[in-house]
Amino acid sequence: xxxxxxxxxxxxxxxxxxxxxxxxxxxxxxxxxxxxxxxxxxxxxxxxxxxxxxxxxxxxxxxxxxxxxxxxxxxxxxxxxxxxxxxxxxxxxxxxxxxxxxxxxxxxxxxxxxxxxxxxxxxxxxxxxxxxxxxxxxxxxxxxxxxxxxxxxxxxxxxxxxxxxxxxxxxxxxxxxxxxxxxxxxxxxxxxxxxxxxxxxxxxxxxxxxxxxxxxxxxxxxxxxxxxxxxxxxxxxxxxxxxxxxxxxxxxxxxxxxxxxxxxxxxxxxxxxxxxxxxxxxxxxxxxxxxxxxxxxxxxxxxxxxxxxxxxxxxxxxxxxxxxxxxxxxxxxxxxxxxxxxxxxxxxxxxxxxxxxxxxxxxxxxxxxxxxxxxxxxxxxxxxxxxxxxxxxxxxxxxxxxxxxxxxxxxxxxxxxxxxxxxxxxxxxxxxxxxxxxxxxxxxxxxxxxxxxxxxxxxxxxxxxxxxxxxxxxxxxxxxxxxxxxxxxxxxxxx
Numbered sequence: 001x002x003x004x005x006x007x008x009x010x011x012x013x014x015x016x017x018x019x020x021x022x023x024x025x026x027x028x029x030x031x032x033x034x035x036x037x038x039x040x041x042x043x044x045x046x047x048x049x050x051x052x053x054x055x056x057x058x059x060x061x062x063x064x065x066x067x068x069x070x071x072x073x074x075x076x077x078x079x080x081x082x083x084x085x086x087x088x089x090x091x092x093x094x095x096x097x098x099x100x101x102x103x104x105x106x107x108x109x110x111x112x113x114x115x116x117x118x119x120x121x122x123x124x125x126x127x128x129x130x131x132x133x134x135x136x137x138x139x140x141x142x143x144x145x146x147x148x149x150x151x152x153x154x155x156x157x158x159x160x161x162x163x164x165x166x167x168x169x170x171x172x173x174x175x176x177x178x179x180x181x182x183x184x185x186x187x188x189x190x191x192x193x194x195x196x197x198x199x200x201x202x203x204x205x206x207x208x209x210x211x212x213x214x215x216x217x218x219x220x221x222x223x224x225x226x227x228x229x230x231x232x233x234x235x236x237x238x239x240x241x242x243x244x245x246x247x248x249x250x251x252x253x254x255x256x257x258x259x260x261x262x263x264x265x266x267x268x269x270x271x272x273x274x275x276x277x278x279x280x281x282x283x284x285x286x287x288x289x290x291x292x293x294x295x296x297x298x299x300x301x302x303x304x305x306x307x308x309x310x311x312x313x314x315x316x317x318x319x320x321x322x323x324x325x326x327x328x329x330x331x332x333x334x335x336x337x338x339x340x341x342x343x344x345x346x347x348x349x350x351x352x353x354x355x356x357x358x359x360x361x362x363x364x365x366x367x368x369x370x371x372x373x374x375x376x377x378x379x380x381x382x383x384x385x386x387x388x389x390x391x392x393x394x395x396x397x398x399x400x401x402x403x404x405x406x407x408x409x410x411x412x413x414x415x416x417x418x419x420x421x422x423x424x425x426x427x428x429x430x431x432x433x434x435x436x437x438x439x440x441x442x443x444x445x446x447x448x449x450x451x452x453x454x455x456x457x458x459x460x461x462x463x464x465x466x467x468x469x470x471x472x473x474x475x476x477x478x479x480x481x482x483x484x485x486x487x488x489x490x491x492x493x494x495x
Contacts, residue, residue: 002055002097002180005090006048007063009082009119010104012070012138014234014308016471017463019359020110023078025068044102044136047169055177061096063089069415070308073110083119090126098176099123099133102169105141105156106232113237113475117146124150132179132186134172138162139202141229143190143243152179153186154245156227158211160202161446175224175247186224188247189255191263193492194480195242196233196468197273199307201442206269213265217258222249226258228266233468234308236475242266267492270481275466277301277459280316284323286456287435293453294327295433301441302462303364306416309464310334311439314356314365316460317408320435321368326405327434331423332395334358334414342374342399342410349374353401355408364462372401372408378425380411400426407433416440419447441466 011021045065052058063086068074090096107115116135123133132152137143139157147154155172158164178184200207210228217226225247231240244262248255266273280298287296303313311334320328338353345351350373357367378398396413409426417438420430430436431451438444441457441464449455465471468482478484486492 002058003061003093003095004052004058004176005061005063005093005096005099006045006052006101007086008044008065008067008102009086010102010116011068011074011107012104012140012232012306012308013073013106013108014070014463015073015108015236016234016465017072017308019072021068021071021074021078023075023081025071026066026078026082044165044169047166048100048173051170051173051177058177061089061093070306072308073108074115076109076111079109079115079118083122086119087122087126090123096127096131097180098131099127100169100173100176101133101135102165103135103137105137105143105147105229106235108235108237114144114146114239117144117150120150121146132176134176136165136168136172137229139228139230140199140232142231142235142237142240143192143229143245144239148188148190151188153188153225153247155225156229156245158202158214158227160200160207161443163446171225184224184249186247187250187252187255188245189252189259190243190245191256191259191493192243193241193263193267194477194486195231195267195270195273195492196240196476196480196482197230197242198233198275198468199441199466200273200275201445206272210262210266213262217246217262222251222254223247223258224249226262228262233471234465236471236473238475238477240476241480263492270492274468274482275457277466278456280319280458280460283456283458284319284325288325291434295430295436295452297444297448297452297455298435298437299441299444299455299457300437300439300460300462301457301466302460302464303439304416304441304462304464305334305414305439306443307441307464309462310359310364311414311416312356312358312364313460313462314368315462316437316458317355318365318368320406320437321370321404324404325435327432328437329407329409329423329428329430329433329435330437331409331417332398332411332414332439333408335410336396336412338401338410339397339399339412342401343377343397345374347374347376355410360463370403372403375400375402375407376427378422380422380425395422398422398426400428417444420451
């Protein structure tokens, strides 16, 4: 009988956000201490269980499902609490034959830049050198030497928008079972690069080409996995940056060769890994010039809760009101006080509101004061394909407010805009909107591209910075592109 430990724990940490992530941030999401009982259809624990339950010789040992919204550095006490729960369950299990974890890879503590490495090291010390420890990581993980030393297998998502997390979890589980059965002996090698890519969808070149290269490598005999971590540059740590990881069956030379090849291809295209953005007023002009082209989508990339921003930025809202743009909808602006105010007044009432600007008004925009008509109130998104369960739960209650022909959907919680379901839940047909403003950088594209006449990635100030050049780094390893120039013949290897 194989005893296999499973669990999910993580956060994408924006170190440029000074507000600490507390233990309550994990508990509030409803995830902490949730046992892997398969009731959560989007839990990676569920994905692991789907593979493991097919075997009568496997006992699943669930630990935690603890995932926090991207925010500032995590408190050490919160990390120790959750890590301690995982270690406690492993100790009480007695014999552990393998570990399957879903982590993020860019989680930073208030006093340690490598939360995942700390957890993996603790597990390795507890379980010994022979027990396979697997971790599925976000495509924007910052791979550290401690993670590489202590994990047997690291697999990154293939897609951005991240729609393949459960698939990668199942892949990791199958690799573990094959390892325990003696069919394979995974060997992992990596190539780290002095490169900080910006946030580019995997459907766009050259990232699309890199992912296709990985897929082709995985079809070669003896190659178990080939993935890329593009890094998360909003985590200012020494080891932030891109990394190619290849896992083979007992062939370290081949694994290193292929990781180096992927790294070479990425380095050669480094200048193409920077993203372009649209001017707000020019985008509004373009929409007004083509009134029959709807809906157009404005991505408020810099106020993306999925990147550590508060989701209550007001720059786009204020400008749309100033330009008297009608038929637009903003989804969503975090304002629990306004939702409560709308609930108390009721649908059809007029209320005086102060929207947004609660967290970083000097950067994200001051509050917008206006008279609003309560259009509808919703309990939120009950379910929607493509949205992680933790995110539609975090959005919370919604209230649609009409202000001078523009609709603002305010929410009690905050999570980035994945799909139009929240808009629909408020009684609004997104296809009839002139502009849909989404608080997201890329994840919205999977659901909104099929209905959008045109998408504009808007550049306005916010806490979810999209341009590396706008940030002041203090810890990041130097030199690194694009912060530093490199000669054309530089190989791109870290010394």
